[in-house]
Amino acid sequence: MAERRFDLKVVPLDIATGRNWIVLVNEADGLHYGIRAGDEISLKWDSHQTEVAVDLTKSFVQEGEIGIFRDILEKYQIKAGEILSLAPAPKPESLAAIGKKLNGGRLSEKEIVSIVKDTINYKLSDLELAYFVASSFPENNFTKEEAYFQTKAFAETGEMFKFGKIVADKHSIGGLPGNKITPIIVSIVASYGIIIPKTSSRAITSEAGTADALSVIAPVSFDREEIENIVKKTNACLIWGGALKIAPADDRFITVLKHLGTEPLSKMVVSIMAKKVAMGVTHLVIDFPMGEGTKIKNKIVAKKTIALFQYIAKKFGIKLRVIIQEAKGPVGRGIGPALGIRDDIAVLNQLSQRPLDLEAKATKLAGVLLELIGYAGKGQGSKLAYKALQNKQALAKFKEIINAQGGTVPDYDEIALAPVAFAYKADHDGEIKQMDNVAIIELARILGAPETLAAGVYLNKSLGDQYKTGETLYTLYTESEVRLEMARDFLANHLLIK
Amino acid sequence: MAERRFDLKVVPLDIATGRNWIVLVNEADGLHYGIRAGDEISLKWDSHQTEVAVDLTKSFVQEGEIGIFRDILEKYQIKAGEILSLAPAPKPESLAAIGKKLNGGRLSEKEIVSIVKDTINYKLSDLELAYFVASSFPENNFTKEEAYFQTKAFAETGEMFKFGKIVADKHSIGGLPGNKITPIIVSIVASYGIIIPKTSSRAITSEAGTADALSVIAPVSFDREEIENIVKKTNACLIWGGALKIAPADDRFITVLKHLGTEPLSKMVVSIMAKKVAMGVTHLVIDFPMGEGTKIKNKIVAKKTIALFQYIAKKFGIKLRVIIQEAKGPVGRGIGPALGIRDDIAVLNQLSQRPLDLEAKATKLAGVLLELIGYAGKGQGSKLAYKALQNKQALAKFKEIINAQGGTVPDYDEIALAPVAFAYKADHDGEIKQMDNVAIIELARILGAPETLAAGVYLNKSLGDQYKTGETLYTLYTESEVRLEMARDFLANHLLIK
Numbered sequence: 001m002a003e004r005r006f007d008l009k010v011v012p013l014d015i016a017t018g019r020n021w022i023v024l025v026n027e028a029d030g031l032h033y034g035i036r037a038g039d040e041i042s043l044k045w046d047s048h049q050t051e052v053a054v055d056l057t058k059s060f061v062q063e064g065e066i067g068i069f070r071d072i073l074e075k076y077q078i079k080a081g082e083i084l085s086l087a088p089a090p091k092p093e094s095l096a097a098i099g100k101k102l103n104g105g106r107l108s109e110k111e112i113v114s115i116v117k118d119t120i121n122y123k124l125s126d127l128e129l130a131y132f133v134a135s136s137f138p139e140n141n142f143t144k145e146e147a148y149f150q151t152k153a154f155a156e157t158g159e160m161f162k163f164g165k166i167v168a169d170k171h172s173i174g175g176l177p178g179n180k181i182t183p184i185i186v187s188i189v190a191s192y193g194i195i196i197p198k199t200s201s202r203a204i205t206s207e208a209g210t211a212d213a214l215s216v217i218a219p220v221s222f223d224r225e226e227i228e229n230i231v232k233k234t235n236a237c238l239i240w241g242g243a244l245k246i247a248p249a250d251d252r253f254i255t256v257l258k259h260l261g262t263e264p265l266s267k268m269v270v271s272i273m274a275k276k277v278a279m280g281v282t283h284l285v286i287d288f289p290m291g292e293g294t295k296i297k298n299k300i301v302a303k304k305t306i307a308l309f310q311y312i313a314k315k316f317g318i319k320l321r322v323i324i325q326e327a328k329g330p331v332g333r334g335i336g337p338a339l340g341i342r343d344d345i346a347v348l349n350q351l352s353q354r355p356l357d358l359e360a361k362a363t364k365l366a367g368v369l370l371e372l373i374g375y376a377g378k379g380q381g382s383k384l385a386y387k388a389l390q391n392k393q394a395l396a397k398f399k400e401i402i403n404a405q406g407g408t409v410p411d412y413d414e415i416a417l418a419p420v421a422f423a424y425k426a427d428h429d430g431e432i433k434q435m436d437n438v439a440i441i442e443l444a445r446i447l448g449a450p451e452t453l454a455a456g457v458y459l460n461k462s463l464g465d466q467y468k469t470g471e472t473l474y475t476l477y478t479e480s481e482v483r484l485e486m487a488r489d490f491l492a493n494h495l496l497i498k
Numbered sequence: 499m500a501e502r503r504f505d506l507k508v509v510p511l512d513i514a515t516g517r518n519w520i521v522l523v524n525e526a527d528g529l530h531y532g533i534r535a536g537d538e539i540s541l542k543w544d545s546h547q548t549e550v551a552v553d554l555t556k557s558f559v560q561e562g563e564i565g566i567f568r569d570i571l572e573k574y575q576i577k578a579g580e581i582l583s584l585a586p587a588p589k590p591e592s593l594a595a596i597g598k599k600l601n602g603g604r605l606s607e608k609e610i611v612s613i614v615k616d617t618i619n620y621k622l623s624d625l626e627l628a629y630f631v632a633s634s635f636p637e638n639n640f641t642k643e644e645a646y647f648q649t650k651a652f653a654e655t656g657e658m659f660k661f662g663k664i665v666a667d668k669h670s671i672g673g674l675p676g677n678k679i680t681p682i683i684v685s686i687v688a689s690y691g692i693i694i695p696k697t698s699s700r701a702i703t704s705e706a707g708t709a710d711a712l713s714v715i716a717p718v719s720f721d722r723e724e725i726e727n728i729v730k731k732t733n734a735c736l737i738w739g740g741a742l743k744i745a746p747a748d749d750r751f752i753t754v755l756k757h758l759g760t761e762p763l764s765k766m767v768v769s770i771m772a773k774k775v776a777m778g779v780t781h782l783v784i785d786f787p788m789g790e791g792t793k794i795k796n797k798i799v800a801k802k803t804i805a806l807f808q809y810i811a812k813k814f815g816i817k818l819r820v821i822i823q824e825a826k827g828p829v830g831r832g833i834g835p836a837l838g839i840r841d842d843i844a845v846l847n848q849l850s851q852r853p854l855d856l857e858a859k860a861t862k863l864a865g866v867l868l869e870l871i872g873y874a875g876k877g878q879g880s881k882l883a884y885k886a887l888q889n890k891q892a893l894a895k896f897k898e899i900i901n902a903q904g905g906t907v908p909d910y911d912e913i914a915l916a917p918v919a920f921a922y923k924a925d926h927d928g929e930i931k932q933m934d935n936v937a938i939i940e941l942a943r944i945l946g947a948p949e950t951l952a953a954g955v956y957l958n959k960s961l962g963d964q965y966k967t968g969e970t971l972y973t974l975y976t977e978s979e980v981r982l983e984m985a986r987d988f989l990a991n992h993l994l995i996k
Contacts, residue, residue: 015522016554018536024513034946034981037569038516055567056514069553071535091759099760104636127628127757134632138602259625261589262597448532483532486586 005044005085006033008066012080016070021052021122024067025086030056033086040125042089048076050122051089092123101135109149116153119249129256136264144311147266151312154247154274159224161197161246162280163231168196168369169279171272172287174206175294177440178332178355178459180340181287182210183238184347184362187398188388189369190236197231197279199241201254207444207456211240213340216415216453218407230404238401246278247271265305268295273312283319285369287361289327294437321372323365329435329463332358336449336456336477342415348395351412357462363389418447418454418477420484424491426467434498435463443496446487447478455479461497473497503542503583504531506564510578514568519550519620522565523584528554531584538623540587546574548620549587590621599633607647614651617747627754634762642809645764649810652745652772657722659695659744660778661729666694666867667777669770670785672704673792675938676830676853676957678838679785680708681736682845682860685896686886687867688734695729695777697739699752705942705954709738711838714913714951716905728902736899744776745769763803766793771810781817783867785859787825792935819870821863827933827961830856834947834954834975840913846893849910855960861887916945916952916975918982922989924965932996933961941994944985945976953977959995971995 006029013024023043025035035041037056042049052072061067066086068078078084097111107115115132118124124132136142142150170185186198200210200220214220221243222230230237242251250271257263276284286309290296296305306322313320332343332355346354347362366388367381376384388394399409440457448455458475461467474496478484504527511522521541523533533539535554540547550570559565564584566576576582595609605613613630616622622630634640640648668683684696698708698718712718719741720728728735740749748769755761774782784807788794794803804820811818830841830853844852845860864886865879874882886892897907938955946953956973959965972994976982 014555014557016525016535017520017551018534018553022515027514032978034978036516036949037514053515055516057512059512095759099758102632102635102758102762103760125757127625127754130625130628131632131758134600134629135635137600137633256625259623260597260600260629261593262601264600451534480532 005087007083007085009064010078010080010082010084011061011065011067012073012078013060013067013069018071021050021072022055022069023052023072023086024055024057024061024069026061026063026065027056027058028063030054035088040089042087043084044087045078045082045084051125053125089123092118092128094118094124095128098128098132098135102131106143107146107149109152112146112149113153116150116157116249119252120157126252126256129252130259133253133256133264133267136267142264142266144308147270147308148312148315150270151274151277154249154270155277158246158248158278159244160278160280161228163197164195166195166283166373167279167281168194168283168373169198169276169281170285170287170365170369171276173268173272173289173295175296175437176289176327177207177330177335177437177444178340178343178358179330180210180213180332180334180344181358181362181365183214183341183344183398184359184389184394185366185369186236186238187348187394187401188363188366188385190234190401191388191393191397192370192375192384193235194370194373194375195231196236197227198236198238199244199246199275199279200238201241203450206450207335207441208337208340208450210238211242212337212450212453213344214238215240216338216341217410218402218405220405222405230401234397234401234404236397236401237405239405241275247274250274263295265295265301266308269305269308269312273309273316276318277316281318283369283373284313284321285365285372286320286322287365288322288324290324291327294327319372321368323368325361327437330437330440330459331355331361333459333462334456335440335444335459336447337453338415338417339456339458339477342412345409345412345415347389348398349412350389350392353412355462359389416454418452418479420478420481422476422484422488423472424474424476426469426471426473429468431466432461432463432497436494436496439494439496442494443476443487443490446483446490447476448483452479455483503585505581505583507562508576508578508580508582509559509563509565510571510576511558511565511567516569519548519570520553520567521550521570521584522553522555522559522567524559524561524563525554525556526561528552538587540585541582542585543576543580543582549623551623587621590616590626592616592622593626596626596630596633600629604641605644605647607650610644610647611651614648614655614747617750618655624750624754627750628757631751631754631762631765634765640762640764642806645768645806646810646813648768649772649775652747652768653775656744656746656776657742658776658778659726661695662693664693664781664871665777665779666692666781666871667696667774667779668783668785668863668867669774671766671770671787671793673794673935674787674825675705675828675833675935675942676838676841676856677828678708678711678830678832678842679856679860679863681712681839681842681896682857682887682892683864683867684734684736685846685892685899686861686864686883688732688899689886689891689895690868690873690882691733692868692871692873693729694734695725696734696736697742697744697773697777698736699739701948704948705833705939706835706838706948708736709740710835710948710951711842712736713738714836714839715908716900716903718903720903728899732895732899732902734895734899735903737903739773745772748772761793763793763799764806767803767806767810771807771814774816775814779816781867781871782811782819783863783870784818784820785863786820786822788822789825792825817870819866821866823859825935828935828938828957829853829859831957831960832954833938833942833957834945835951836913836915837954837956837975840910843907843910843913845887846896847910848887848890851910853960857887914952916950916977918976918979920974920982920986921970922972922974924967924969924971927966929964930959930961930995934992934994937992937994940992941974941985941988944981944988945974946981950977953981
């Protein structure tokens with residue numbers, strides 16, 4: 001079909017929506033071109049094209065003008081007076097594939113590629129994408145092959161890297177509060193000269209993603225060239241994957257999933273593996289906490305998920321070890337971005353207050369990775385990992401990486417926490433037998449984490465600890481009294497510890 | 499949890515979004531209250547409460563002000579200077595139930611009621627609702643009991659009517675172009691003194707819903723009292739259900755489904771039956787076209803859908819007959835709101851140009867309904883229905899109903915069609931053996947139907963007709979040359995008839 005386009009002059013509008021792309025058109029133009037409020041339309045300029053939703057107005061923009069909201073302006077650096085053209089957006093063809101999947105069909109590689117492409121070029125709206133995401137529930141609705149196709153499409157529609165013949169990586173499946181083992185593992189492994197270009201995500205359902213925690217002490221957003229330089233210099237990096245456009249479709253899936261607060265496991269496997277494939281990873285250890293409050297509730301689900309990981313890894317020639325650990329409480333003491341990175345610095349500096357559970361877990365996984373690669377003999381990895389902490393070669397490597405990224409590793413006490421603090425004290429003697437991971441994360445989020453980097457919860461007492469009346473059990477950090485009150489309301493109805 | 503609210507003064511904004519509720523807040527207030535662009539927040543005033551998404555600005559509204567977009571202003575009649583309060587909206591509890599369903603769980607009546615309630619009070623966003631809608635794919639994912647609970651919740655969360663001890667109704671499942679049998683059936687049945695308060699929908703995927711067609715000649719939006727008066731006076735009505743708030747949750751489901759362009763059949767059954775329950779219907783005939791281009795592709799699907807209809811009807815004590823008819827081409831000649839109502843007027847007036855297929859189908863179904871109620875003996879219904887057309891008692895009843903609704907029944911030629919017309923002529927002799935329903939609907943929509951009431955396609959030749967070179971096969975009606983060109987582009991790539 002020939003394209004019917006009409007040109008409009010840009011009027012920047014000082015409105016941030018944080019959601020789908022939106023433009024504003026005069027009602028007279030709407031009437032003339034047959035556009036109604038809420039219609040999805042294709043917006044084209046220079047070499048760009050994206051789908052937008054149209055709002056209508058009588059006054060904010062005049063005929064012949066198009067109001068562009070701040071989100072698009074910033075993303076594409078559009079200037080006032082530029083000419084953009086609009087055209088009716090036909091329903092994307094991939095919608096038919098989404099309908100097919102919802103109706104129980106099997107998707108071909110071609111259909112999956114069309115969905116992923118329409119995702120990254122915004123031809124599918126958030127709502128349409130939600131239908132696709134929903135189609136991967138329940139767990140057995142996606143075949144292994146479909147998950148493989150999606151992994152491949154996710155990886156190949158973004159940046160692809162090749163850092164070396166052996167490229168190590170670790171990945172933790174979320175659900176555990178704290179658990180900032182990544183900076184420690186990367187520092188240990190890289191300190192032995194192994195390439196480990198680690199990308200991390202920001203928090204989806206947790207109180208702080210590793211990228212959130214690292215952003216407290218260093219920039220984490222880099223482009224392709226910068227990262228290649230950082231890895232060349234230090235044989236590692238600790239960066240936010242989102243800035244890099246590796247598996248870019250995944251970012252939109254995450255946005256859409258945020259609303260739901262739960263994630264299909266097959267989607268999680270695809271998301272993780274696509275990023276590993278894009279980063280050229282050859283040896284991968286996956287840290288797989290299982291139990292109450294984690295993503296994996298029981299052994300049946302765990303087994304199924306591991307099988308999918310192994311299937312996809314094999315397809316791409318990746319050597320994979322999955323380490324399942326029964327999760328009980330949080331790992332480490334700090335629940336929140338700044339609090340989490342403080343734990344890492346305590347471990348790397350071997351300070352007395354370092355959380356030993358965090359150290360034990362990090363060295364165990366670093367050890368497994370060293371063995372998987374063949375750098376350490378069987379059963380020797382963990383010992384080697386500990387050595388790197390004790391002789392501070394891991395700390396030196398950590399400083400090297402952070403410096404290469406333009407940051408500085410502060411001392412433990414130099415990391416600022418949010419100013420409004422509240423110590424929650426025991427009103428009886430006791431012992432901590434259980435901790436509610438879900439409630440701890442929820443509490444940290446109410447306090448402002450992860451957006452407020454310095455907000456969160458410090459666990460003065462942890463699993464197995466004895467406490468006496470009047471001792472502080474945990475300390476809340478937040479930026480405003482309102483947030484603190486909300487947190488205290490929450491605590492009035494939820495038990496963090498038992 | 500105690501509520502944290504803050505009051506803001508209304509500034510009306512001349513922007514129509516046609517989508518979710520949106521308000522605009524100054525960035526300084528956003529920072530102060532911890533609101534980010536895109537956050538969902540609860541908006542409260544007088545006795546109202548609804549969820550809104552927040553956009554942020556530095557300039558359009560000042561601190562202490564809240565910009566309200568046109569959609570909310572109009573719906574709630576909010577005035578400049580009014581004080582509204584905002585509060586962080588906690589995730590609605592029904593989201594957990596949606597997640598449970600997506601993960602393959604079974605929902606209790608209580609959980610389904612919570613979802614439906616959160617739908618009508620806008621606690622669930624369109625995107626969140628899409629997840630729930632998606633969970634009723636594939637077809638066997640919803641149990642019959644869940645569908646019953648949903649039907650009940652849909653009906654009971656809206657207006658409920660009781661027009662009499664016997665209340666007749668018919669319902670056509672969409673998918674066929676034209677097919678405006680409702681005004682004819684209602685006029686016939688009501689002309690025998692039977693109560694038949696018909697509510698219709700606007701087009702979802704078709705070129706014109708019955709409500710769209712009727713709106714060409716009469717108002718179709720009434721409140722409860724008005725409808726009760728119309729039915730009292732004429733023992734019937736022909737109205738748009740949407741204005742009435744019967745099963746109001748369904749409207750939001752329709753909005754969300756529009757994006758997808760396909761509908762789970764269980765959702766369709768729920769939607770239909772909820773409205774019948776709300777209208778107090780006791781005897782119901784369902785017109786169920788089956789075949790290419792309809793919603794029901796084959797007998798297996800048909801059987802399953804009928805079983806669900808019967809299950810739910812029985813639960814509510816409704817006597818139900820389902821009439822399955824193999825669908826071939828469109829029913830009638832007029833594809834579009836004005837063109838469709840013109841067909842009805844031709845049949846009711848018994849004009850020579852009336853489409854006989856439309857007449858035959860309408861009298862057949864009216865006959866079944868008369869028999870189901872017990873007004874006509876077995877096998878006598880259809881004859882009685884024909885009689886009402888021939889002696890013009892149905893026409894008189896139709897005029898009575900339309901007059902009671904404040905409209906006038908025009909003559910056939912008085913119904914205006916859109917000014918830009920194009921006759922599509924045969925370039926060879928032949929016979930119409932097949933018609934593509936999907937392409938015909940698509941064409942009518944490209945021409946502007948259903949929004950442009952006078953737009954659409956008139957089928958000068960229909961299934962089985964012979965044609966000669968130069969004869970007009972069909973005529974396009976639209977409001978602008980641009981639309982006509984788009985339609986001609988479409989025709990260059992699609993065969994309507996074979």
